[in-house]
Amino acid sequence: MPEKYVYVDGVATLLRHRGPTTLPEVAPDTRRGEVVLFLHGAGGNSGEFGAALDGLASDHSPLAFDMPAHGRSAGLDSLGSIEEMADFARRLVDKLGLRPLVLVGHGLGGFVAQAFALTSPERVRGLVLIGAGAHSEVPAEWIERWRRVTEGKEQRRLPLEGFAPDTPREVFQRAFPEFLKTDPRARYGDLRAAQGWSAADRLAELRAPCLCIVGEHEREAATASVDALLERAPTARKVVLPGAGHEIPSEQPEALTRSIHQFLGELAR
């Protein structure tokens, strides 16, 4: 799978794309169908979207990148706020010279996608939010746990809360090595950035069509936050994936890709 580094404000940013590889400083070809930019979740990286990129590549131009300090991008700490992350994504889009695009955000990436779309509505054709609603509801004990990990008081363990009951072993085998690629400090910073974030007051302004994808086993608080978004954003609708939890890109990559593919087809009409 083609990967390349794009320098955004001097930060070496890992970009995954499909189609032919390109020389350094040359953006990948994004002429096909919709341009789709994937935004990963807290402490995650773009590796979780590999199957989705594969599934969309024949009809569209999917791209995914690692936020600074995540996965294989440079940087030591989380950008620290959802707005900073949206700005960073916008600068990456500028650097690549992308036309108006569809943002797909998972968890915290979904907040980043909303912040991007609300600030630059003219650049966003559609939103897909995976397990992300109008506001964040990070439990305080998660933040405390990751604070302890960054201070060496606890061992870092793959957080299991995001996975549905009876998740097959292969899913963990895919998710675990990706989990290890990000320093716990970045995850801690992400969780703190998400804490208390809300777009609820601004969602009435959202003009782009919005698809909310939620797992059947998503935590109650997160599902409620998605319902709050549906109440406020007139352009939003929801699909529930049976058997999935929060880690949908790892748990059900095929079902996720089908939902996105269908949404992109509707945008074109």
Added chain:
Amino acid sequence: MSARVALAGVYEHPTRWAPDKTSSQIMAESARGALQECGLALKDVDGLFAAGMEMGAMGVVQLAEYLNLKPRYVDGTNIGGSSFVAHVRHAAGAIQAGLCEVALILYGSTAASNAMAIGTAGRAGSDPAAGFVSPYGLTTVGGYAMAARRHMHLYGTRSEQLAEIAVTMRRHAALNPAAKMRQEITIEDVLSSRVISDPLHLLDCCIISDGGGALVVTSLERARDLARPPVQLLGSGEAVWHQEIGAPDMLSIAASQSGAEAFRTAGVSHDDIDFAMIYDSFTITVLLTLESLGFCKPGEGGDFVSDGRIGLGGALPLNLDGGGLSSNHPGMRGIFLVIEAVKQLRGECGDRQVEGAETALAHGTGGLLSTLHSGATLILGRDR
């Protein structure tokens, strides 16, 4: 020593996480930094010295090709993390013998972004003794932990005293904008961090980062004509130490040999040393090295590092950059000991500057204390 030799240029690569670079690239960027600093170019280099985590037997040859360099003197000595400290000594010998004039010493590694498990990995199994040790699961950190436990057993050294070293290094790192870990910690933080290999806690262990650096060594005469104030090599020593566990003694380390030779050749005493750069792979490494270099007697290390003696403003400030415990540790760290010592002696370290520093000691440790390890010591001084 016959003709005098000096460090003319140094460069510490600012990166701590470079997933987009190779180790060769970090070395090349570092080479450019050190040469530019002193007003030299790659074409002036006729001696190449390097060692690395990612370098094989032909590593220096490949590096010369990468740099498009045809040196007339090469040295790929790899004695672990102390290699670059020893390279300075080797370069001095080569320059004095007329075998080269401008020596470039390089290190670069992407240990962190390659997710190398350095301290917790097993002992390499090629030497004869390893066959008897590896099956029992000795790790790098395990070797150091045994020495720490032995020191506690014999002398009553306490974890709080080891923690004092980690806390001091972090305080120094907080003054170094390039350091990887800059948030200050307390003794309690060290003691409550999880145990990696008893009695060493997570915060008793160095971090793993990406990074690299470069040194330019030449004759003092030539260095005086270059762009930066030269730092003179006053004395040096190197040593490799016992193969077998416990022989002759877990707490007797190579620094005792290399340090004695460095002091002898430099003709200075411990009181002349204004600050020291001591390899800090683990807190116990610092404590044992201080004892073996003769800054205190065996068993006194715990008291020596307490009461602020090793902090900025203390009697013997150590590792002003924050050391491997907090600033950077890309697998092998010796080169940074020399870089920081040179910058301090030039007086260009800002908030973390040791005021009026004239003479410094840098000591690198390679391998595993308790078993197979090496030590290399330099004594450096301002050009007067």
